[in-house]
Amino acid sequence: MNWYHYLAAVGAGFFLGNAVPHFVAGSMGQMFPSPFADPPGVGLSSPLTNVLWGLANIVVSYVLWRVGKVGPSNRGSMIAAFFGLAILGVMTSLFFGNALGNPSL
Numbered sequence: 001m002n003w004y005h006y007l008a009a010v011g012a013g014f015f016l017g018n019a020v021p022h023f024v025a026g027s028m029g030q031m032f033p034s035p036f037a038d039p040p041g042v043g044l045s046s047p048l049t050n051v052l053w054g055l056a057n058i059v060v061s062y063v064l065w066r067v068g069k070v071g072p073s074n075r076g077s078m079i080a081a082f083f084g085l086a087i088l089g090v091m092t093s094l095f096f097g098n099a100l101g102n103p104s105l
Contacts, residue, residue: 009080009081018057019057021054023051
C-alpha cells in the first residue's frame with residue numbers, strides 16, 4: 001500500500017465522524033452548528049442543512065474509504081481510519097465543549 005492510501009483512510013474516518021452528529025441532530029429536528037451557520041461552526045444551522053451536510057460527509061467518507069482500500073483484509077487502513085475518527089472525536093469534543101459553555105477538560 002502507498003502512503004496516500006493511509007491518508008485517504010484517515011480522511012474517511014474523519015469525514016465519517018463528522019457525518020454522524022450532523023445527520024443525527026438533523027434527523028431529530030434539532031439545530032446544530034455547521035460550516036454554513038453565522039458564525040461558521042459556532043452558530044446553529046437548520047435541521048435540513050445538517051441532514052444534507054451529514055449526507056455530503058458520508059459520500060466523501062465513502063469515496064475516501066474506497067480510495068484508501070479500507071477493509072478487514074487491510075488492517076493498516078482500518079487502524080488509519082480509526083485514528084481519523086478518534087482525532088475528529090477529540091477535536092470536536094474540545095471545540096464544541098468550549099463553544100457551548102461545557103469545557104471538556
